Amino acid sequence: MFRALRRQTESSVAGPLSIDDRPSPNHNARADGARPDIVVLHYTGMESAEAAVGRLVDPDSGVSAHYVLMQDGRVLRLVEEERRAWHAGDSHWGGTDHVNSRSIGIEIVNRGHDFGYEPFPEPQMAALERLLGGLLERWSIPAERVVGHACVAPGRKIDPGEKLDWRRLARGGLSIWVDGARSSPLDQQPEAGRFQRAAARFGYGVPRSGRWDGETRDCWDAFLRRFRPAEVGVPPHVAGVKQLEEMARRWPVRLDAEVAGS
Numbered sequence: 543m544f545r546a547l548r549r550q551t552e553s554s555v556a557g558p559l560s561i562d563d564r565p566s567p568n569h570n571a572r573a574d575g576a577r578p579d580i581v582v583l584h585y586t587g588m589e590s591a592e593a594a595v596g597r598l599v600d601p602d603s604g605v606s607a608h609y610v611l612m613q614d615g616r617v618l619r620l621v622e623e624e625r626r627a628w629h630a631g632d633s634h635w636g637g638t639d640h641v642n643s644r645s646i647g648i649e650i651v652n653r654g655h656d657f658g659y660e661p662f663p664e665p666q667m668a669a670l671e672r673l674l675g676g677l678l679e680r681w682s683i684p685a686e687r688v689v690g691h692a693c694v695a696p697g698r699k700i701d702p703g704e705k706l707d708w709r710r711l712a713r714g715g716l717s718i719w720v721d722g723a724r725s726s727p728l729d730q731q732p733e734a735g736r737f738q739r740a741a742a743r744f745g746y747g748v749p750r751s752g753r754w755d756g757e758t759r760d761c762w763d764a765f766l767r768r769f770r771p772a773e774v775g776v777p778p779h780v781a782g783v784k785q786l787e788e789m790a791r792r793w794p795v796r797l798d799a800e801v802a803g804s
Contacts, residue, residue, distance in 0.1 A: 566607075568621075570626050580683070583648050586650070587655070606629060613663050613666050634746075637795055641694050703767060704768075723784065729780055734754045741761050744789055744794070
């Protein structure tokens with residue numbers, strides 16, 4: 543049986559959040575008057591917080607984010623929420639390729655897989671909860687539109703990675719979660735088309751080739767890192783696809799036309 547975690551009526555993450563401004567010049571207007579309806583979580587993936595922030599405010603880097611969350615819970619604001627920060631790159635979510643124009647990007651300080659990936663400390667997670675709580679309320683963003691960089695760019699990115707506690711965020715109504723059945727060595731490989739249909743309906747940019755090609759396996763890996771983190775690297779199996787199908791049923795993608803009319 544699937545058990546979903548939904549947004550609580552009373553927020554458990556209310557309260558003031560201290561934010562320091564560290565402006566980045568790397569931003570521009572959102573395309574076509576778009577307003578944010580997605581939040582993308584990243585990790586910095588650099589050896590130090592100072593190096594990461596330095597790059598995000600460097601006018602020659604061509605990258606930025608709206609916020610940076612330090613490990614001790616401090617929050618830096620680099621770009622105003624109304625502006626388009628340059629954080630997602632070549633990406634896709636929920637029927638749009640304009641993720642930067644439609645999103646708010648949060649960089650969470652963590653050295654990442656290349657420099658000794660480590661758990662996200664409690665002060666940082668608590669600050670993330672408070673920051674997300676405010677963002678979702680201000681912009682009326684539903685919890686299912688809080689995603690990871692790997693979700694919008696499978697294969698190209700793997701952050702924020704399998705150690706971010708998405709289930710905790712879902713308990714506070716800041717993301718979504720469905721407990722899926724365990725897989726076993728006898729769990730057969732599902733049809734690729736079945737996975738592709740569920741992934742596309744949930745929001746992933748995935749081909750409709752009907753084959754377990756490279757892009758489809760990249761999408762499978764992104765799904766595991768977020769929703770089945772103990773199984774990173776495990777080949778496709780029916781238990782995982784059933785879990786994704788349940789999420790796609792509960793939270794089907796909102797296409798551009800639907801968003802515009804809402």
